[in-house]
Amino acid sequence: MSRFKDALVLLLAGGVGSRLNILVKRRAKPAVPFAGIYRIIDFSLSNVMNSGLSKVGVLTQYKPLSLMSHIGNGEAWDLTGRSRGVKILPPRTGETESDWYKGTADAVRRNLDFLTDNPAREVIILSGDHIYQMDFDAMLEYHRSKKADVTVGMMVVPKSQIHQFGAGIIDNRNRIIGWEEKPKEPKTNLASMGIYVFDYQYLMACLMRDKNDLDFGMHILPNGIANDNVFAYPFYGYWRDVGTIQAYWEANMDVISPESGISPQKWQIRTNVEAEGRPADRAPTRFGTQTMVKGSLISAGSDIRGTVINSVLSPGVVVEEGATVRDSILLTDCVVKKDSVVDLSILDKRVTVGTGSTIGAGDGHDTVNIVAPSHLYSGITLIGKGARIPEGVSIGRNCVVDTKVDEGQFQGSSLADGESILLAEK
Amino acid sequence: MLRPTTLAMILAGGRVDELNALTYYRPKSAVPFGGFGRVIDFALSNLMNSGIEQVAILSQYRSYSLINHIGTGAAWDMIGRYRRISVLPPFLGTEATDWYRGSADAVFKNLDFVEYHRPEEILILSGDHIYKMDYQEMINYHHEKDADLTIAFIKVSREEASRFGVAVINDEDGERGGKIEGYWEKPEEPSSDWVSLTVMCFRPEVLYKALRQNQQEHSFEFGKDIIPMLVEEGYRVYGYKFCGYWGYTRTVEEYWQSNMDLLGEQPAIDMEKWGLRTNLEHRGIRDFQPAHMGQAARISNSLIYNGCVIDGEVTNSIIFPGVIVRKGTVIENSVLFFNNDIGEHCRLNKVVADVNNTYESNVVIGAEPGSTAHKVTVIGWNNRIPLQTRIEEGATVYPNLPQTKWPAIVKYGEVLR
Numbered sequence: 001m002s003r004f005k006d007a008l009v010l011l012l013a014g015g016v017g018s019r020l021n022i023l024v025k026r027r028a029k030p031a032v033p034f035a036g037i038y039r040i041i042d043f044s045l046s047n048v049m050n051s052g053l054s055k056v057g058v059l060t061q062y063k064p065l066s067l068m069s070h071i072g073n074g075e076a077w078d079l080t081g082r083s084r085g086v087k088i089l090p091p092r093t094g095e096t097e098s099d100w101y102k103g104t105a106d107a108v109r110r111n112l113d114f115l116t117d118n119p120a121r122e123v124i125i126l127s128g129d130h131i132y133q134m135d136f137d138a139m140l141e142y143h144r145s146k147k148a149d150v151t152v153g154m155m156v157v158p159k160s161q162i163h164q165f166g167a168g169i170i171d172n173r174n175r176i177i178g179w180e181e182k183p184k185e186p187k188t189n190l191a192s193m194g195i196y197v198f199d200y201q202y203l204m205a206c207l208m209r210d211k212n213d214l215d216f217g218m219h220i221l222p223n224g225i226a227n228d229n230v231f232a233y234p235f236y237g238y239w240r241d242v243g244t245i246q247a248y249w250e251a252n253m254d255v256i257s258p259e260s261g262i263s264p265q266k267w268q269i270r271t272n273v274e275a276e277g278r279p280a281d282r283a284p285t286r287f288g289t290q291t292m293v294k295g296s297l298i299s300a301g302s303d304i305r306g307t308v309i310n311s312v313l314s315p316g317v318v319v320e321e322g323a324t325v326r327d328s329i330l331l332t333d334c335v336v337k338k339d340s341v342v343d344l345s346i347l348d349k350r351v352t353v354g355t356g357s358t359i360g361a362g363d364g365h366d367t368v369n370i371v372a373p374s375h376l377y378s379g380i381t382l383i384g385k386g387a388r389i390p391e392g393v394s395i396g397r398n399c400v401v402d403t404k405v406d407e408g409q410f411q412g413s414s415l416a417d418g419e420s421i422l423l424a425e426k
Numbered sequence: 427m428l429r430p431t432t433l434a435m436i437l438a439g440g441r442v443d444e445l446n447a448l449t450y451y452r453p454k455s456a457v458p459f460g461g462f463g464r465v466i467d468f469a470l471s472n473l474m475n476s477g478i479e480q481v482a483i484l485s486q487y488r489s490y491s492l493i494n495h496i497g498t499g500a501a502w503d504m505i506g507r508y509r510r511i512s513v514l515p516p517f518l519g520t521e522a523t524d525w526y527r528g529s530a531d532a533v534f535k536n537l538d539f540v541e542y543h544r545p546e547e548i549l550i551l552s553g554d555h556i557y558k559m560d561y562q563e564m565i566n567y568h569h570e571k572d573a574d575l576t577i578a579f580i581k582v583s584r585e586e587a588s589r590f591g592v593a594v595i596n597d598e599d600g601e602r603g604g605k606i607e608g609y610w611e612k613p614e615e616p617s618s619d620w621v622s623l624t625v626m627c628f629r630p631e632v633l634y635k636a637l638r639q640n641q642q643e644h645s646f647e648f649g650k651d652i653i654p655m656l657v658e659e660g661y662r663v664y665g666y667k668f669c670g671y672w673g674y675t676r677t678v679e680e681y682w683q684s685n686m687d688l689l690g691e692q693p694a695i696d697m698e699k700w701g702l703r704t705n706l707e708h709r710g711i712r713d714f715q716p717a718h719m720g721q722a723a724r725i726s727n728s729l730i731y732n733g734c735v736i737d738g739e740v741t742n743s744i745i746f747p748g749v750i751v752r753k754g755t756v757i758e759n760s761v762l763f764f765n766n767d768i769g770e771h772c773r774l775n776k777v778v779a780d781v782n783n784t785y786e787s788n789v790v791i792g793a794e795p796g797s798t799a800h801k802v803t804v805i806g807w808n809n810r811i812p813l814q815t816r817i818e819e820g821a822t823v824y825p826n827l828p829q830t831k832w833p834a835i836v837k838y839g840e841v842l843r
Contacts, residue, residue: 036716037732256718265715265733273712281501281704283697284461284729284744285717293725299716300462300732301698304725313716316698 007140008120008200009053010111011044012104013128014061014091019244021375022384023348025403028060029243030128031067033331033349035255035264036299036314038271039070040242041128046269049077051136053124054084057114059107061091061100076272089114103214109207115200123203125216127194131251132239133267139197139233148231149202150224152176153195155235164241165191166217168225168232176230181217190232192217193239202228238262246378249346252312252329256295282315290321306336314349323353328360337391345381348403354391359383361394364417369398371420376400430508432478432565433545435536436469437529437624438553439486444677447806448780450825452491454675455553458763458781460688460697461729461744462711463704464495465675466553470511471703474502476561478549479509482539484532489515494708501705514539528646534637541634548633550648552624556673556684558695564666565627567603574632574661577606577653578625578668588613589676590621591649595665603666609657611649622649623668632661671695682778682802685744685761689727709764711747722753738768746781759799760792763807775799776819780807791817801839 017029024032030041048056056079060067073079074086089111091100101107108115108125115123122143124136134153143151154168162183169178169188180186196216198206206213206220213219224230238261242248254260273280282301287293292307299315306323314332319325322339331349336342340353343360353359365379376382376398383389384403390410395401396417405421415421438455448457455466466483473481481504485492492513499511514536516526526532533540533550540548547565559578568576579593591611595618598604608617626648636652645651657663671694673684687694695702706712714733719725724739733747738755746764751757754771764781768774772785775792776799789811793799799819805811806825817823817836824843836842 255715263715265713268713269715270713273706281701281706283702284731284746286693286698287725287728287730287740288691289727291725293719293723295721296719297716298719298730303698308719 006120007053007055007122007124007136007197008115008118009048009056009124009126009136010108011041011048011056011058011126011128012107012194013041013058013067014064014101014107015127015129016062017129017243019375020248021245021372021382022400022403023245023248023346023382024063026063026385027066028062028064031070032242032248033314034131034242034248035252036297036312038264038269040131041067041070042269042271043131043133043264043267044126044128045071045077045079046267047132047134047136048126049079049270050268051134053136054079054081055118055120056086057089057111057118058086058128059089059101059111061107064088064090070272072272072274076270076274087114103218104216105207105220106214108203109211112204112207115204120200123198123200125196125198129243130193130239130241131262132193132235133237133269134195134235134239136195136197139195142233143197143199143231146174146231147229148197149199149228150221150230151197151233152221152230153193153235154190154232155193155239156189157191159186159189162186162189162191166194166221167191170232174232174234176221176225176232179222179225181222192221193235195233196221197233245346245375245380245382249329249380253310253327255312256297256310280315288321331385344379344397345383347383348385348387350386351383351389352387353389354393354407356392357389358394359389360397361414362396362417364397367396367398367417369400369420370418371400371422376418430478430480431546432480432549433540433543433547434473434478434481434549434551434561435533435540436466436481436483436551436553437532438466438483438492439526439529439532445675445681446678447804447822447824448678448681448778449487450806451488453485453487453489456491456495457675457681458746459556459675460685460702461746462731463697463702464708465556466492466495467702467704468556468558469551469553470502470504471701472557472559472561474504474703475701476559478561479504479506480543480545481510482512482514482536483553484514484526484529484536486516486526486532489513495705497705497707501707502703512539528651529648530637530640530652531646533633534641534646537634537637540630545630548628548630550626550628554675555623556671556675556695557623557668558670558700559623559625559668561625561627564625564668567599567666568627568664571605571664572662573627573664574629575653575656576603576627576664576666578623579603579620579665580623580668580672581619582621584616584619587616587619587621591624591653592616592618593620593622593665594618595620595667601667601669603664606657606663606665609653609663611647611654620665620667622653623672624649625668626653632656678778678802678804682761682776685778686742686759688729688744689742709747711764714747720753758792776801777803777805779805780825782808784810786811786813786815788814789817790815792819 013030079086168176240251285302288305295310297312301315302317305321306319316333318335320338323336325342327344329346335352337355341358345360369376379397381399387405390407394414400420594608596604675681717734720737723736730745731747738751743760748765750767752770760777768785769787772789801820804822818838820839821836822841
């Protein structure tokens with residue numbers, strides 16, 4: 001048991017993560033499946049569990065259903081018991097203002113009653129969007145030893161990426177003395193990981209000071225840095241914001257290569273093995289006699305008869321005879337029929353690829369997606385949940401096939417690089 | 427919800443000597459099976475799929491592994507107002523008859539538990555068999571015939587029949603079953619090829635009476651004593667004919683064969699399609715990440731669960747969670763339980779290996795390289811097999827051997843203890 005168990009955890013899990021395109025059409029970013037059997041939020045929740053913390057509020061907002069059912073009563077992360085618990089905190093209708101959260105600080109402020117009901121010495125604020133392993137117990141200890149008002153988890157990132165983050169300038173005691181939120185021309189390469197330890201009283205005071213301080217990175221932190229004690233807690237391990245299709249694909253591929261530094265099992269990451277309220281049991285994966293499987297992660301319940309190279313397969317994926325899956329991510333219960341090819345693609349749950357079809361055909365990796373050029377530009381093709389790809393079709397690079405598209409909605413036998421098949425929202 | 431009418435009792439106490447090193451620390455029903463579960467998962471999944479959720483397990487020998495495996499019963503959805511798995515270990519009686527003296531004695535000693543549930547039928551079954559059966563169909567037949575006892579039978583060859591309980595069933599209902607005209611436990615000259623699966627459905631009053639009567643005798647077994655007695659006394663005893671797969675696991679060779687039956691193009695039982703349930707909390711198998719296949723992996727006709735790391739060759743084998751197969755190693759026709767860690771350039775042919783064994787490099791177990799083993803080699807748990815050890819086929823290695831015990835060669839059929 002942690003010596004610091006009186007810290008309260010707030011997990012911000014409301015982000016849309018819209019750059020994940022159709023992967024977040026029906027679920028929030030923290031609920032996006034990752035590395036075969038996990039969801040993104042499992043990493044934050046497991047870090048909380050492994051740090052011995054036991055009181056968690058999860059702030060949800062966007063499409064929270066699959067997230068809520070995944071968290072359940074928190075039992076998977078040992079968050080049930082007399083003094084342990086996880087509470088889902090959805091947005092509530094305010095008296096006058098519009099109901100949606102306007103920023104991270106606004107979200108926490110609107111759950112002030114949860115803070116008041118759960119007095120603690122510190123409040124740890126986390127994002128549910130990241131893939132990493134971190135011991136918050138050590139961070140709390142650091143926070144206390146520095147007598148900080150706020151401690152921010154920070155790591156060095158390449159200068160080319162710093163524009164996506166809050167960036168801090170520190171002195172030789174790791175005290176943050178300058179701050180730029182998403183700087184275009186950075187003066188530093190030290191980025192905020194969106195992990196904050198706040199002194200409880202200090203946080204309450206910050207939140208009550210000015211209602212227009214809507215965001216931690218934009219308002220609360222710069223203010224604190226100017227007037228109070230804000231420290232950086234340096235982090236040196238594997239950490240990824242898998243907020244883009246490219247980053248999501250790369251992080252999944254990292255799990256295959258042991259030298260990348262990510263290992264969910266060694267990190268003791270847990271997931272909720274219940275789905276639809278029942279244990280999601282799967283038998284061992286069945287490998288046929290003509291298989292070739294290399295450099296891949298294969299989850300239980302799959303049935304592999306063909307070739308799988310450098311890919312991540314979730315439970316229950318079927319790869320029939322003569323089919324090839326390469327450099328791809330296939331989520332639960334996808335079926336790749338005979339003699340078809342899936343190359344550099346992400347298939348959401350329950351996609352069926354008809355006999356002899358190709359997903360990710362040709363060399364047009366540079367032809368960006370026409371509808372979403374900033375989402376799909378490196379050659380990855382994306383197939384939505386439950387889509388049914390007919391027999392004998394060819395789908396190019398950087399394509400999107402929408403959720404639940406069926407055979408009848410295909411025209412012709414090919415989809416050119418960068419094209420999409422999107423259904424009108426009902 | 428209506429109060430359920432069926433009470434199921436699973437006989438899971440036996441050690442079964444022939445399974446040897448595998449049942450040194452656990453009852454047979456808790457022996458791992460099929461790449462992720464235990465033998466008893468088949469009976470429990472059958473019950474769950476038959477909608478029978480009021481279950482008691484009679485355990486005796488080294489119950490810990492079994493109790494641990496059952497957990498809360500949630501894995502089989504047997505947790506709720508009328509849904510429960512109760513484990514009934516032996517207890518000290520007022521007289522000095524502490525241990526269960528046989529299967530019938532075990533149920534007799536728990537008659538208070540049985541009567542408390544006021545069942546309309548009592549299903550008594552063995553937790554040791556591999557099969558897929560809808561008990562509800564048999565219960566329906568039991569009621570249709572207004573039977574006192576209905577027993578499931580399967581057809582085997584006449585030579586094999588003498589190892590089991592054998593019945594002559596009349597052809598009252600053809601393919602479905604009929605009245606039992608005679609019953610013999612393990613007869614030398616079987617007069618029928620229908621043998622008992624040890625799945626019995628009793629009318630409660632008849633069971634209570636028979637068990638009380640049996641207490642006067644000196645032997646307390648359903649097969650040997652209760653069934654012949656009821657048939658002889660003219661009770662309505664019926665045979666229900668089962669025609670599915672029945673995996674029998676009394677000997678190591680049979681245990682191995684029943685595992686192998688899960689492989690191939692036409693597996694005897696497709697566990698994934700059927701939805702076999704096990705307790706994912708037991709040994710923490712839920713916490714294993716997906717299996718990792720390295721660049722040198724070659725896999726053919728095998729079952730492999732999460733948590734394995736395969737960088738060698740695996741053929742015709744069943745690999746439980748957490749097994750590591752390193753480069754240059756070849757695994758053939760083998761069943762490797764949880765967390766076997768196999769070094770480089772090893773060769774395992776027709777091996778059944780219990781949990782937590784470590785193999786240093788160049789260990790060869792089973793047949794000579796290039797040939798196929800005929801006999802199963804058994805490795806007990808928690809052993810560390812030294813560099814270049816040769817274990818010839820048919821050998822048995824006991825659990826927990828100290829490092830000093832290891833010879834360079836364990837000979838054909840030798841028992842190393």
